[in-house]
Amino acid sequence: MRYKRMPIEIEAPEGFGYDKIDCNLSESSFTDQRLSDLGIDLGDQLLLYGDHKGKPALRELVAAEAGLDAEDILITSGAATALFIVATSLLEKNGQLVVARPNYATNIETPRTIGADITYLDLRFETNFGFEVGELEKLITPATKFISLTYPHNPTGVMIDEEKLMEIIALAERKNVFLLFDETYRDMCFVKRLPVAASISEKAISISSMSKSYGLPGIRIGWIQCRDKALMETFLAAKEQICITNSVLDEEVAYQYLLRKDKLFTPNTAAIRRNFHILKGFMSRQKLLEWVEPQGGCVCFPRIRKEISFDSARFHGILLNKYATYVGKGHWFEQDERYMRIGYSWDKTEKLEKGMMNVIKAIEEARL
Numbered sequence: 198m199r200y201k202r203m204p205i206e207i208e209a210p211e212g213f214g215y216d217k218i219d220c221n222l223s224e225s226s227f228t229d230q231r232l233s234d235l236g237i238d239l240g241d242q243l244l245l246y247g248d249h250k251g252k253p254a255l256r257e258l259v260a261a262e263a264g265l266d267a268e269d270i271l272i273t274s275g276a277a278t279a280l281f282i283v284a285t286s287l288l289e290k291n292g293q294l295v296v297a298r299p300n301y302a303t304n305i306e307t308p309r310t311i312g313a314d315i316t317y318l319d320l321r322f323e324t325n326f327g328f329e330v331g332e333l334e335k336l337i338t339p340a341t342k343f344i345s346l347t348y349p350h351n352p353t354g355v356m357i358d359e360e361k362l363m364e365i366i367a368l369a370e371r372k373n374v375f376l377l378f379d380e381t382y383r384d385m386c387f388v389k390r391l392p393v394a395a396s397i398s399e400k401a402i403s404i405s406s407m408s409k410s411y412g413l414p415g416i417r418i419g420w421i422q423c424r425d426k427a428l429m430e431t432f433l434a435a436k437e438q439i440c441i442t443n444s445v446l447d448e449e450v451a452y453q454y455l456l457r458k459d460k461l462f463t464p465n466t467a468a469i470r471r472n473f474h475i476l477k478g479f480m481s482r483q484k485l486l487e488w489v490e491p492q493g494g495c496v497c498f499p500r501i502r503k504e505i506s507f508d509s510a511r512f513h514g515i516l517l518n519k520y521a522t523y524v525g526k527g528h529w530f531e532q533d534e535r536y537m538r539i540g541y542s543w544d545k546t547e548k549l550e551k552g553m554m555n556v557i558k559a560i561e562e563a564r565l
């Protein structure tokens with residue numbers, strides 16, 4: 198393994214300094230929550246090594262929602278670790294996979310670090326960041342180990358419907374490859390939510406997390422869902438070599454949150470929808486940016502219109518240094534600098550409106 202830091206992490210706002218940013222549109226999760234606001238009481242928690250697969254009651258809650266069994270769930274320290282476990286378990290040097298691009302960076306970078314042979318399923322603005330299943334099929338070879346897709350999609354917020362998910366799963370079964378389905382944003386959706394892919398087929402490996410929809414990235418809790426028992430045993434072996442177990446404190450917070458999820462999550466959904474409508478209104482009133490309207494998640498991926506000539510370094514410099522506004526840069530997702538990821542539900546609503554106006558001002562000032 199040859200590790201290399203990713204631009205998205207090197208340039209992450211937490212490294213740059215939250216205190217230097219007025220409008221933070223670079224985040225990809227819902228507003229960070231406070232323990233006291235959630236009414237979570239950790240009591241006199243025994244600080245033991247927990248169950249290696251994860252707190253049983255937590256696994257039962259996750260499983261029940263997906264229509265799975267607790268044995269089909271492995272709790273991990275965030276979805277990032279889950280993705281690492283899956284990639285290192287299924288791939289070796291020169292092992293083959295098909296992965297959608299753009300994507301959450303780790304979905305591409307970990308296979309790259311392993312030295313895998315990567316075939317990209319390129320999602321393009323011109324086709325609404327969508328793809329045909331026939332197109333995906335052509336990328337699969339007898340050597341392919343898995344297909345890696347993310348829905349709701351990061352960074353674009355686009356979705357597929359259940360019918361398409363079924364077609365993709367049928368393809369994975371026919372070709373005898375696994376489907377790694379990153380469902381980290383599953384609960385944030387403006388259209389019909391997809392079923393958990395792992396509940397449909399033994400060939401599907403679903404990944405999810407407490408970080409994004411619930412605004413709890415600090416507890417580092419995510420999970421793998423999969424019905425293939427032998428594969429789950431391998432995933433457990435990987436987890437045990439990485440960290441043995443999760444933090445019992447993190448697991449307890451996740452458990453108490455999910456126990457009362459209906460109550461705790463309802464305000465998030467309302468806030469995300471409100472912000473989305475504000476952003477949609479803003480996008481329709483301006484002339485410099487174009488976008489594919491998101492259908493889920495809390496991020497979107499607009500671009501500066503092709504006919505506008507601008508200096509990208511100047512644009513980001515003005516945006517950050519003059520207007521203290523931070524967006525996700527195109528190169529974080531291996532796309533050109535016309536693109537930017539806008540996270541529209543982490544900062545306050547008034548900062549979203551102000552930040553978007555700053556984006557427009559910075560484009561004007563960076564025009565050639």
Ligand SMILES: Cc1ncc(COP(=O)(O)O)c(C=O)c1O
Nearest residue numbers: 275276277301351381406408419
């Ligand atoms: C699609 C997707 N998957 C996985 C992750 C990792 O999330 P975490 O490790 O915080 O659970 C992220 C974080 O941005 C993401 O956007």
